[in-house]
Amino acid sequence: MKNILKKITNKSIIITIIGLGYVGLxxxxxxxxxxxxxxxxxxxxxxxxYLINGKNYIKSIKINYFKKNKNRVFSSYNIVSKSDIIIxxxxxxxxxxxxxxxxxxxxxxxxxxxxxxGQMLILESTVYPGATNEILISKLKQRFVxxxxxxxxxxxERENPGDKYFSYQKTPKVVSGHTKNCSLIxxxxxxxxxxxxxxxxxxxxxETSKLLENLYRAVNIGLIxxxxxxxxxxxxxxxDVIDAASTKNFGxxxxxxxxxxxxxxxxxxxxxxxxISRKKGYDPKLISVSGKINTLISKRIVDEIILxxxxxxxxxxxxxxxxxxxxxxxxxxxxRESPSYAFFKILNNxxxxxxxxxxxxxxTILGRVNKIKKKSIKFNSKNIxxxxxxxxxxxxxIIDYKKLYKxxxxxxxxxxxMKKLQKNDKKxxxxxx
Amino acid sequence: MKNILKKITNKSIIITIIGLGYVGLxxxxxxxxxxxxxxxxxxxxxxxxYLINGKNYIKSIKINYFKKNKNRVFSSYNIVSKSDIIIxxxxxxxxxxxxxxxxxxxxxxxxxxxxxxGQMLILESTVYPGATNEILISKLKQRFVxxxxxxxxxxxERENPGDKYFSYQKTPKVVSGHTKNCSLIxxxxxxxxxxxxxxxxxxxxxETSKLLENLYRAVNIGLIxxxxxxxxxxxxxxxDVIDAASTKNFGxxxxxxxxxxxxxxxxxxxxxxxxISRKKGYDPKLISVSGKINTLISKRIVDEIILxxxxxxxxxxxxxxxxxxxxxxxxxxxxRESPSYAFFKILNNxxxxxxxxxxxxxxTILGRVNKIKKKSIKFNSKNIxxxxxxxxxxxxxIIDYKKLYKxxxxxxxxxxxMKKLQKNDKKxxxxxx
Numbered sequence: 001m002k003n004i005l006k007k008i009t010n011k012s013i014i015i016t017i018i019g020l021g022y023v024g025l026x027x028x029x030x031x032x033x034x035x036x037x038x039x040x041x042x043x044x045x046x047x048x049x050y051l052i053n054g055k056n057y058i059k060s061i062k063i064n065y066f067k068k069n070k071n072r073v074f075s076s077y078n079i080v081s082k083s084d085i086i087i088x089x090x091x092x093x094x095x096x097x098x099x100x101x102x103x104x105x106x107x108x109x110x111x112x113x114x115x116x117x118g119q120m121l122i123l124e125s126t127v128y129p130g131a132t133n134e135i136l137i138s139k140l141k142q143r144f145v146x147x148x149x150x151x152x153x154x155x156x157e158r159e160n161p162g163d164k165y166f167s168y169q170k171t172p173k174v175v176s177g178h179t180k181n182c183s184l185i186x187x188x189x190x191x192x193x194x195x196x197x198x199x200x201x202x203x204x205x206x207e208t209s210k211l212l213e214n215l216y217r218a219v220n221i222g223l224i225x226x227x228x229x230x231x232x233x234x235x236x237x238x239x240d241v242i243d244a245a246s247t248k249n250f251g252x253x254x255x256x257x258x259x260x261x262x263x264x265x266x267x268x269x270x271x272x273x274x275x276i277s278r279k280k281g282y283d284p285k286l287i288s289v290s291g292k293i294n295t296l297i298s299k300r301i302v303d304e305i306i307l308x309x310x311x312x313x314x315x316x317x318x319x320x321x322x323x324x325x326x327x328x329x330x331x332x333x334x335x336r337e338s339p340s341y342a343f344f345k346i347l348n349n350x351x352x353x354x355x356x357x358x359x360x361x362x363x364t365i366l367g368r369v370n371k372i373k374k375k376s377i378k379f380n381s382k383n384i385x386x387x388x389x390x391x392x393x394x395x396x397x398i399i400d401y402k403k404l405y406k407x408x409x410x411x412x413x414x415x416x417x418m419k420k421l422q423k424n425d426k427k428x429x430x431x432x433x
Numbered sequence: 434m435k436n437i438l439k440k441i442t443n444k445s446i447i448i449t450i451i452g453l454g455y456v457g458l459x460x461x462x463x464x465x466x467x468x469x470x471x472x473x474x475x476x477x478x479x480x481x482x483y484l485i486n487g488k489n490y491i492k493s494i495k496i497n498y499f500k501k502n503k504n505r506v507f508s509s510y511n512i513v514s515k516s517d518i519i520i521x522x523x524x525x526x527x528x529x530x531x532x533x534x535x536x537x538x539x540x541x542x543x544x545x546x547x548x549x550x551g552q553m554l555i556l557e558s559t560v561y562p563g564a565t566n567e568i569l570i571s572k573l574k575q576r577f578v579x580x581x582x583x584x585x586x587x588x589x590e591r592e593n594p595g596d597k598y599f600s601y602q603k604t605p606k607v608v609s610g611h612t613k614n615c616s617l618i619x620x621x622x623x624x625x626x627x628x629x630x631x632x633x634x635x636x637x638x639x640e641t642s643k644l645l646e647n648l649y650r651a652v653n654i655g656l657i658x659x660x661x662x663x664x665x666x667x668x669x670x671x672x673d674v675i676d677a678a679s680t681k682n683f684g685x686x687x688x689x690x691x692x693x694x695x696x697x698x699x700x701x702x703x704x705x706x707x708x709i710s711r712k713k714g715y716d717p718k719l720i721s722v723s724g725k726i727n728t729l730i731s732k733r734i735v736d737e738i739i740l741x742x743x744x745x746x747x748x749x750x751x752x753x754x755x756x757x758x759x760x761x762x763x764x765x766x767x768x769r770e771s772p773s774y775a776f777f778k779i780l781n782n783x784x785x786x787x788x789x790x791x792x793x794x795x796x797t798i799l800g801r802v803n804k805i806k807k808k809s810i811k812f813n814s815k816n817i818x819x820x821x822x823x824x825x826x827x828x829x830x831i832i833d834y835k836k837l838y839k840x841x842x843x844x845x846x847x848x849x850x851m852k853k854l855q856k857n858d859k860k861x862x863x864x865x866x
Binding site: 129130158160163166170171172174196198200201202204205206208209210212213215216217219220222223226227229230231233234236237240241242243244245247248249250251252253273276277280281282284285286289290292293 | 562563591593596599603604605607629631633634635637638639641642643645646648649650652653655656659660662663664666667669670673674675676677678680681682683684685686706709710713714715717718719722723725726
């Protein structure tokens with residue numbers, strides 16, 4: 001233990017980050033900036049090659065480190081044996097509505113031969129309470145005395161994609177250790193990149209705190225989406241109401257309605273909690289209700305749009321839509337669980353033609369969520385005017401909304417980004433859905 | 434119109450506030466402080482007598498004004514004819530789960546003979562969207578040309594009982610008018626007491642904004658109460674989890690679990706919205722689910738306490754509880770819709786004996802919610818030790834929790850206020866429920 005603490009103090013600690021995605025890559029960057037010798041592992045060889053060639057696959061993170069140090073990024077696990085601290089940043093998705101921890105489990109199998117006395121293993125992935133114990137601790141305590149000759153910790157990631165100003169200098173890092181010694185080491189370790197490190201009372205508390213953070217967001221997105229439905233029924237402008245309520249400087253937190261929900265956290269994490277809760281005998285109500293609202297809202301919006309078009313053009317047989325935005329939120333090149341794909345699917349099922357435009361995505365990404373291959377159109381008046389309507393799903397700042405307004409026959413706005421152009425909309429082309 | 438604007442400018446405006454309760458009385462106080470000639474009306478003669486005698490019935494508001502000006506507070510409506518601006522601050526409760534606007538309707542009948550050209554009538558009560566139109570505007574437009582020779586506005590109250598630092602100098606006042614002229618007058622008028630006046634786009638928007646503010650609180654209280662249930666099932670300390678999550682400095686807003694919900698706003702306002710929404714064809718899901726959680730949580734807690742006691746004392750036949758706190762939230766002498774009364778009712782139904790202690794309430798208040806007559810016990814060791822357990826419902830700061838700990842056989846804490854004494858609780862007397 002003294003050894004590892006000393007290495008942290010004099011910054012000679014060697015770390016390995018496993019999983020170089022939206023969490024692992026920024027984390028790598030933070031440690032590199034602090035001149036910590038950092039190895040990277042990703043089983044996706046494409047990512048490894050990108051990094052070796054100095055290319056970036058996440059727009060906001062430009063890393064030259066692995067181009068300069070080509071022997072520090074791998075698709076295999078051997079290097080783990082040469083590391084003092086190993087951090088796992090792997091995805092934890094859902095599979096048939098159940099937590100899918102297979103990435104972490106596979107990784108554990110892979111690194112097991114390379115783990116040795118004196119190391120610390122840290123998990124940053126979002127998991128259900130007890131998972132670190134099940135998958136990491138219970139395995140390793142057969143070989144090591146945790147807290148004596150091996151150390152295990154959990155620290156939930158708090159990355160905020162698209163937020164340029166996010167930093168662990170401003171945002172505290174929650175950490176936890178399996179024993180007191182583990183807590184001591186992990187606290188000291190994360191102080192390298194974070195001004196405020198908060199040591200929670202147990203690993204389970206830290207695991208659950210991350211779920212609470214995202215549960216809060218998921219339910220409040222559900223709330224404001226349902227509130228939008230109510231306002232529509234009452235014929236009241238939901239954005240005006242939110243503006244008025246947001247002037248309250250205590251006890252209120254502004255959320256805005258949208259086309260659904262997206263990203264790797266909000267539509268997934270709550271179900272980790274409800275899954276384990278149900279296993280223990282309590283079926284959470286708010287999680288499932290807000291989940292249903294956030295999923296159904298996309299279908300609701302499409303129905304509303306089609307009804308509008310049908311009422312406007314009585315004899316119209318074929319409708320052609322232009323979807324604006326593929327990212328799950330604005331200003332990021334991140335399409336994980338994007339509601340845009342939900343719209344793709346719904347329109348496809350209804351056999352309605354559509355194209356899309358997103359400056360962050362020249363083409364769609366095929367994967368678990370999306371099976372539809374398309375290329376982004378070029379953003380010019382001629383192209384835009386070909387469609388019966390544009391549907392704004394993602395409100396990227398970079399988009400020229402005035403041009404979009406001028407060239408579109410109709411604009412259905414799910415984000416309220418056209419509010420500022422509404423005043424001059426004498427033709428009534430803007431419809432908030 | 435010029436006349437009323439001029440009077441506001443030179444502060445010669447005469448106002449009448451109808452309903453001198455938790456909203457009307459502080460509002461009166463704010464205008465009196467600005468040297469505005471203010472009349473008060475409350476049909477409850479007891480209140481009028483209190484005020485004339487300089488006694489205060491809301492602890493935090495001491496008003497000598499009506500003692501000095503005995504002819505400015507009435508239980509009848511005549512004085513309305515001598516006022517420029519009339520503000521209605523009457524309660525809007527639920528009756529059989531439906532909005533009960535009878536107080537406002539009765540008031541409208543009462544003041545109608547005394548309304549005249551050039552006046553402005555403002556509603557501050559929380560109502561469903563459209564209610565100001567239904568009850569005020571539609572009646573008065575038969576007699577006046579609203580916006581020309583009579584003015585109508587709506588401004589939702591934002592009082593925060595128990596918050597010494599609340600002020601409309603810090604918190605913006607949302608206002609709205611039926612016409613542009615109405616908006617102009619109401620904006621100028623509230624600037625007398627508020628630094629920031631926000632003019633919303635319509636009365637319906639202002640009405641709805643207030644409901645959104647409290648809907649947000651109601652759903653998040655439901656969320657954190659349900660989250661507590663989940664944490665219990667997982668055997669994780671919910672307060673530790675909340676502490677860890679609260680270190681997130683963006684995208685998170687801390688709520689703490691409790692014994693249920695209370696006050697005149699949170700358990701009521703959401704049902705105003707769901708009632709009107711249902712009338713328009715949409716049955717809101719999140720409101721009803723969070724409502725159910727917040728109502729059921731009290732019963733759940735009592736069941737948990739009784740189970741604990743029964744497991745501890747196998748042969749115990751009669752249990753005696755001491756309820757700590759009668760107010761719906763800490764540091765206020767306000768028992769409206771207090772969860773303490775829910776506990777009273779549940780224990781009474783189960784024929785379990787209990788007493789209570791609350792420094793703010795020497796005796797219980799009989800009314801719509803509570804039918805049980807009791808006197809607060811004296812807070813001393815001998816008294817406290819008579820009971821099998823204390824149950825903390827309201828966490829007033831003024832209570833001596835160390836004494837409570839020492840003298841109680843067991844303490845069931847619904848608020849987490851005993852967290853700081855937990856470390857030294859070697860006897861395991863503190864149980865968080």
